[in-house]
Amino acid sequence: MMSVTSIARNKVLPFLRKSTKMQSTASLSSLVKLEEKQGYAVVSMQKTPVNSLSLEMIQALSQSLIELEKNKCKGIILTSACPGIFSAGLDIREMYQPTDDRLNQFWSSLQTLWLQLYGSKMATVALINGHAPAGGCLLAMCCDSRIMLNGKSKIGLNETKLGIVAPSWFKDTFVNTIGVRQSERALQLGSLFSPEEALKIGLVDKLVPDMETATAVAEAELKEFLQIPGMARYLSKMKIREAAIKDLSETREADLNQFVNFAKTDAVQKGLGLYLQSLAKKN
Numbered sequence: 459m460m461s462v463t464s465i466a467r468n469k470v471l472p473f474l475r476k477s478t479k480m481q482s483t484a485s486l487s488s489l490v491k492l493e494e495k496q497g498y499a500v501v502s503m504q505k506t507p508v509n510s511l512s513l514e515m516i517q518a519l520s521q522s523l524i525e526l527e528k529n530k531c532k533g534i535i536l537t538s539a540c541p542g543i544f545s546a547g548l549d550i551r552e553m554y555q556p557t558d559d560r561l562n563q564f565w566s567s568l569q570t571l572w573l574q575l576y577g578s579k580m581a582t583v584a585l586i587n588g589h590a591p592a593g594g595c596l597l598a599m600c601c602d603s604r605i606m607l608n609g610k611s612k613i614g615l616n617e618t619k620l621g622i623v624a625p626s627w628f629k630d631t632f633v634n635t636i637g638v639r640q641s642e643r644a645l646q647l648g649s650l651f652s653p654e655e656a657l658k659i660g661l662v663d664k665l666v667p668d669m670e671t672a673t674a675v676a677e678a679e680l681k682e683f684l685q686i687p688g689m690a691r692y693l694s695k696m697k698i699r700e701a702a703i704k705d706l707s708e709t710r711e712a713d714l715n716q717f718v719n720f721a722k723t724d725a726v727q728k729g730l731g732l733y734l735q736s737l738a739k740k741n
């Protein structure tokens with residue numbers, strides 16, 4: 459098995475682990491690109507056009523983290539290869555008129571990805587080079603630091619605008635990032651923030667004017683985290699995150715049932731259908 463450190467610089471890593479529920483190696487590796495750098499890896503989402511988090515995309519990200527941790531990778535920069543978009547969040551088509559089996563797999567895989575990334579021993583920096591609504595914002599918040607490209611992109615948990623509710627663990631992640639009051643307001647309003655606004659409320663840590671600067675700043679940020687003794691850094695992170703992680707770990711089944719029942723209600727299905735239409739009408 460190839461290790462992250464043994465492959466040629468910038469070479470794309472294949473996904474190697476087999477699992478009955480996981481997609482094939484070929485389909486997973488086309489969605490996420492892993493590039494080895496000196497002592498860390500860049501994880502680029504490349505599901506065109508908007509990095510929507512479909513079941514396959516979620517599993518590809520999960521599989522990437524498994525491989526990286528197995529290969530003793532110490533840190534990652536999570537970013538996007540899709541111009542102007544970090545991630546459009548959960549793939550709405552997964553929740554609209556789904557089959558029971560697929561919907562179950564979809565949510566369960568998302569729970570797994572969140573537990574992996576939010577609780578990762580690796581140092582994690584999100585380089586948010588475009589829009590990051592809902593699930594896209596969640597991915598970024600799972601990281602230890604967020605660098606956002608300044609410009610017209612928006613970030614936030616906009617679920618209520620779709621007529622859905624951010625689950626408790628989305629809320630916990632939000633609260634741990636920006637605090638209770640800002641979360642309460644932004645969750646209700648489904649607020650999407652400009653980079654300047656996101657910086658002001660602590661949703662992102664630094665803004666950068668262009669991609670060249672962004673890469674350098676993200677690398678410097680990751681190195682700062684990696685200079686701290688790994689165990690001390692990880693356990694300190696867990697002091698903040700462990701309650702939320704324990705909560706979902708202990709209630710996965712109930713959370714899954716709640717999501718599935720909620721997603722299948724007529725009101726939610728109608729709302730998602732209208733939202734998909736409004737996205738399609740734009741084009």
Ligand SMILES: CCCCC/C=C\C/C=C\C/C=C/C(=O)SCCNC(=O)CCNC(=O)[C@H](O)C(C)(C)COP(=O)(O)OP(=O)(O)OC[C@H]1O[C@@H](n2cnc3c(N)ncnc32)[C@H](O)[C@@H]1OP(=O)(O)O
Nearest residue numbers: 510546547548549550589591592593622623717720737738
């Ligand atoms: C009380 C009980 C609680 C239980 C919990 C229950 C439910 C909660 C469940 C889940 C939480 C949900 C989390 C989410 O992440 S929902 C998704 C939210 N995302 C969005 O709202 C973003 C929507 N997209 C956009 O705003 C824009 O696309 C963009 C990201 C700003 C990019 O704009 P741009 O103009 O560049 O692209 P287009 O809009 O033209 O899009 C191109 C293409 O992509 C399709 N698309 C966009 N976003 C999604 C998506 N999230 N899922 C699927 N498809 C998407 C879009 O329709 C276009 O498709 P086309 O075929 O027309 O080319």
